[in-house]
Amino acid sequence: MFKVPDHQVAGHRAQDGKLGPVIDDAGRFYKPLQNDERGSKEVAFYESFSSNTRVPDHIRRFFPVFHGTQLVEASDGSGSHPHLVMQDLTLNRLNPSVMDIKMGSRTWYPQASMKYIEKCLKKDRDSTSVHLGFRISGLQTYESKKSGFWKPAKKTVQSFTVNDVKSSLRKYVSSNPSSKTEPDCLFASIVYGGSDGILAQLLELKAWFENQTIYQFSSCSVLMIYGKEGSEAGSSHPEVKLVDFAHVVEDEGIIDHNLLGGLCSLIKLVSDIVNSPGECVKRRFAGIREE
């Protein structure tokens, strides 16, 4: 009945007897609760968010639907284990292209211990988080029946520089992501652009984050999802979702400037691609190396 999700690009994976999320065939995603306080904090967030009338309806679409918690056989064979149950975000998607972006130049929450802060600060400095206000945690983008997905290895993604991130945002919407030539950004306008493309959705989230003072989302992720097959029929259906809420702090009465700053930085890079759709192709023909 349960199986390991095919399209997970970041986080713990349920393989080789390890604990990780599973999905069922009814469209639900089961995430094992972490034993420390992170598990209970994430459940507390979903419960608060589900019932909070101050969250506008149009913002709810950016969050996975929450179905409570459930005891489920753990993927590591250790018996039944409490799981968070939510919507499977890639349900009914054939070969979805997915990018997981950990938001914020700071991934530690202010109340954390010095030891935890130092651990996060090192990762933030070693990755693009401090420079860019976010880092890519994982990605896959479908290339073709023959070559399948372009999915850089975890270690490769972890060592991404600012220019690698810029380049990956172009490859993510290209028909030739694995090629050594310049990415063609063939799907940029259909995926990033448009009235309900990724950019429009990010801007809608930004407007909310400029005002909402309910939640501080330390170290959550923005997921971008779209389908390449059938995109000509307009079915690429790009979606932005927020996930990973183990460190949310509530009701501080201030905006989440840490997430918002990273969101503005991501918006700038995505809008540069949308506003210069020919840039990738021009570079390719001119033989100019990407910065």
Add this chain to the structure above:
Amino acid sequence: MFKVPDHQVAGHRAQDGKLGPVIDDAGRFYKPLQNDERGSKEVAFYESFSSNTRVPDHIRRFFPVFHGTQLVEASDGSGSHPHLVMQDLTLNRLNPSVMDIKMGSRTWYPQASMKYIEKCLKKDRDSTSVHLGFRISGLQTYESKKSGFWKPAKKTVQSFTVNDVKSSLRKYVSSNPSSKTEPDCLFASIVYGGSDGILAQLLELKAWFENQTIYQFSSCSVLMIYGKEGSEAGSSHPEVKLVDFAHVVEDEGIIDHNLLGGLCSLIKLVSDIVNSPGECVKRRFAGIREE
């Protein structure tokens, strides 16, 4: 010819034989160059900024006019010393109300040494920087001929909590800042509001920061200045200025999400005051304590 500025609310002060900025009676402000690389970095920024054609004209009004460097008798009596020469921002202001706000949840620059980062991180965590995305470095606001300025002591300002910052932003535009009753926010609409009030200016800066990828302004300050006397005649003339550029890094090709996040946070607090002009007074009459 030179004298110690009357309305400096933060930074080193030229008193008791210490090195600090001085002004002349021609409207110039002389800031001693720090001996380490900070001095030369700040000069380099002003030189770059003055000549950079990518900076839109309407943005230049938010920066002090730069008049080069000059050898001037140091205020600590140590002989002539190189000074940055710029516009005296409080020239011709009678009893100006001034607030100096150090921007960013992070005041260290990514290239800094671990020792420097740790020093800044401690200050950022101990102040409101991490929580709010900025901290108040100093302020004064004119109350009356009789009581003069309300100007909390440096130590008091350094220990401001988030609620102290919220309260100070109200007191800054009140006729009764030193009173123990609630601040009346009498000048909120004339200073923060209006088509060229502080809020409108902050929003104009924000629009630039969402796009500019030329400069990263680590640990610079937003100065807010206005005049209370004569405000009925419309001469309160609120101004926003950016100052302190010893740690600017150039041409990273990414937005300054650290400053932008703090700017959005400040904008939210200021707009809350503008949008609820009666809030302060209501609280006062209801006898409700500020949060």
